[in-house]
Amino acid sequence: MTAYLDNNATTACAPEVVSALLPFFSEQFGNPSSMHEFGSKVEGAIRNARSEVQQLLGAALDSEIIFTSCASESNNTAIHSALKVQAGRKEIITSAVEHPAVLSLCKYLAEHEGYTLHILPVDGRGRLNLAHYESLLSERTALVSIMWANNETGTLFPVLKMAEMAKGVGAIFHTDAVQAAGKVPINLKDSAIDMLSLSGHKLHAPKGIGVLYLRRGLRYRPLLRGGHQERGRRAGTENVTGIVGLGEAARLAREHMNEEWTTVKRLRDRLEVGVLLQTPYAFVTGDPDNRLPNTANIAFEYIEGEAILLHLNHAGIAASSGSACTSGSLEPSHVMRAMGIPYTAAHGTVRFSLSRYTTEAEIDHVIATVPKIIANLRKLSPYWGESGPAQKAFQPEYA
Amino acid sequence: MWDYTDTVKDHFFNPRNAGELKDANATGEVGSISCGDALRLSLKVDPETEQILEATFQTFGCGSAIASSSALTEIIKGKTLDEALAVSNQEIADFLGGLPPEKMHCSVMGQEALQAAVANYRGETFCDGHEEGDLVCKCFAIDSVLIENVVRANKLTTIEEVTNYTKAGGACASCHEKIEHLIAKVLGQVAAEVAPEPAPAPAASAHIARPKPGxxxxxxxxxxxxxxxxxxxxxxxxxxxxxxxxxxxxxxxxxxxxxxxxxxxxxxxxxxxxxxxxxxxxxxxxxxxxxxx
Known part of the structure; x- marks a missing residue:
């Protein structure tokens, strides 16, 4: 029995997506820019795909959709552009729990290019404080970049409200919607969001395709200059198979959006309850009231995440962890640290992320397997006693 | 995914000598939960011969930390305390068929727990030097004595290697300069031991001078x-x-x-x-x- 529950890392391509894109490897190989039949057919396919993405995002115009190579490129393009078109404004606001694609870049800009960076903290549930946010907004703010949903905990942020507030001071608002797109209804034309990034492979399209939404009329500077592709806003021959695949994936996502909040959410909730009922000293991280329907991030106290993942992998279950050891870094994830999750638990966080392909049987397998793994690892842990934390404190001679 | 050897996987999935040891007469505890790994080593030592009759471990940590602890107990069982003290972290890693470089600190933790347990048995305070040594890495509480010992024993020459073996410098990076000084200091000492005349200033990539046959x-x-x-x-x-x-x-x-x-x-x-x-x-x-x- 295998259970792939790491869909926030990447998803399987939908079978419909694979069938849709395959012809573009063979008979439909033309360059969409070419002035002949080979090219124009492909150009038509790209137009359809752009329209599908436009509908998924509720954008006013299909010309607001720019295809990129990935969400990291979209984020980099958006942030650099927003700063270049507002030379007089030197401040950036972002959150402590952003993906490195945003956070590392913002920190770089602060360290090397003289921007002032405000990093909004989160509370223990991963929530932002809007009063704090408001106090940071000013005429000096060039850009606000806040993710729509957090990849580790699934916590949703009030980006619609935050975009309105940014508009109030004339700042550009960008959101990294990589985890939200396809799971959360998005209607950009009625929002104040200026730019949005998404990634194909998180919603059953292939890897190597991303989107930058750029509100019409927003001043813009491309990151990649060269040919006239994407109306001169992103040079480079189109990744046709990726674009066609993403178009089909966007269509499927709209069609199945309700399932995320019914079937997927029910399975996720069952997984959480099933595991927690059998496992003491474990808790769900993130905002319980505002979360993606597919994400369950569970902290298991007194044991370490990589050890859990190795056992899960052995049992055919694919998940991920915020533990230090899994990343090659030596500290638990920046999201867990930003939320102030105690070290007793931060090293033992495991993220299960479902998709609409997750089955009842897979969740049964997880519920039957995980509590045993946790109990066995706790038996090895010096911090664990008979049925709870060790009575005799673990006291190393030095730490 | 880490590239663990089959031996590492075996010791992780089937840990030897895990759990408490009821009639232990020596224990060594190292690491902490904030650092992400911790190990309690319990020994039953024959008071007459100082032979290790039984050894068990309890470990909080990743796959290689658990495997290293398991390997350690297998290596030292039957040895006398003096023989056990001669076990190096490299021997623990070798016993497991090698560890990924980033995981070498797990083998160092095993060696330290052993030293702590022996000190505990002999009624000594474990590693006086640790208290005297300057705290170098504040994130992981690693002092200069440990870093110098590990650099010397494993012939380390870069900050990255020191981080892999001790974790020092693996978080905020503010101690990297201090680690560089310690590497240079140890390399200087090693060179001085080999050649009586002052060795040339070690370059960044300097190799440790060693006597050649002949x-x-x-x-x-x-x-x-x-x-x-x-x-x-x-x-x-x-x-x-x-x-x-x-x-x-x-x-x-x-x-x-x-x-x-x-x-x-x-x-x-x-x-x-x-x-x-x-x-x-x-x-x-x-x-x-x-x-x-």
Whole structure:
């Protein structure tokens, strides 16, 4: 029995997506820019795909959709552009729990290019404080970049409200919607969001395709200059198979959006309850009231995440962890640290992320397997006693 | 996914000697939950012979931390305390068929727990030096004594290696300069132990000087012997040669008397070069120096 529950890392391509894109490897190989039949057919396919993405995002115009190579490129393009078109404004606001694609870049800009960076903290549930946010907004703010949903905990942020507030001071608002797109209804034309990034492979399209939404009329500077592709806003021959695949994936996502909040959410909730009922000293991280329907991030106290993942992998279950050891870094994830999750638990966080392909049987397998793994690892842990934390404190001679 | 050996996986999935040891008479505890790994080693030691009769572990940590702890208990069982103290972190890693470089600190943790347990048995305070040593890495509470010992024992030369072996410097990076100083200090000490004269300042990529079989002196004597052998031949033609200096693979000589300006000079030098290479078993180059050089 295998259970792939790491869909926030990447998803399987939908079978419909694979069938849709395959012809573009063979008979439909033309360059969409070419002035002949080979090219124009492909150009038509790209137009359809752009329209599908436009509908998924509720954008006013299909010309607001720019295809990129990935969400990291979209984020980099958006942030650099927003700063270049507002030379007089030197401040950036972002959150402590952003993906490195945003956070590392913002920190770089602060360290090397003289921007002032405000990093909004989160509370223990991963929530932002809007009063704090408001106090940071000013005429000096060039850009606000806040993710729509957090990849580790699934916590949703009030980006619609935050975009309105940014508009109030004339700042550009960008959101990294990589985890939200396809799971959360998005209607950009009625929002104040200026730019949005998404990634194909998180919603059953292939890897190597991303989107930058750029509100019409927003001043813009491309990151990649060269040919006239994407109306001169992103040079480079189109990744046709990726674009066609993403178009089909966007269509499927709209069609199945309700399932995320019914079937997927029910399975996720069952997984959480099933595991927690059998496992003491474990808790769900993130905002319980505002979360993606597919994400369950569970902290298991007194044991370490990589050890859990190795056992899960052995049992055919694919998940991920915020533990230090899994990343090659030596500290638990920046999201867990930003939320102030105690070290007793931060090293033992495991993220299960479902998709609409997750089955009842897979969740049964997880519920039957995980509590045993946790109990066995706790038996090895010096911090664990008979049925709870060790009575005799673990006291190393030095730490 | 880490590339763990089958032995690591075996010791992780089937840990040997896990759990508490009820009648332990020595325990060593190292690490902490904030650092992400911790190990309690429990020993039952025969008071007569100081032999380790039983060893068990309790570990909070990743796959390689658990496997290293399991391996440690297997290695030291049956050894006397003194024999066990001679076990290095590299032996723990080797027992497991190797660890990924980033995970070498797991083997160091095993070795430290062992030292702590032996100190506990003997009623000593574990590693006085740890308290005296300066705290270098504040994130993981690693002091200079541990870093110096690990650098010395494993011949580490870069900050990255020190982080892999001890975790020091793996978080905020503010101690990297201090770690560099410690590496340079240890490398300087090692070089001084090998060569009595002051060693050249170690470059960033400096290798630790080690005595070679035969050594520099023996090599020099062989070179002198070759020169002495050819001198009578040159003297027959009213010439002579003098050894000036040896710089690694370059042998500097000075041609004298009839050899100066002789049209056979190049042949002479090539002949000496051949003799030297035969005697030393390695390629060398003979370079003539003149008075005006």
């Amino acid at each position: 050594g520099k002196l023996a090599r020099m004597k062989k070179i002198e012997a070759v020169i002495a052998e050819v001198r009578p031949i040159l003297q027959q033609d009213r010439g002579d040669i003098e050894l000036v200096d040896v710089d690694d693979v370059i042998v500097f000589v000075k041609l004298l008397g009839g050899c100066v300006g002789c049209h056979m000079e190049k042949m002479t030098l090539a002949g000496i070069e051949q003799k030297l290479q035969a005697a030393l078993g390695e390629p060398v180059q003979v370079v003539p120096v003149s008075d005006w050089d």
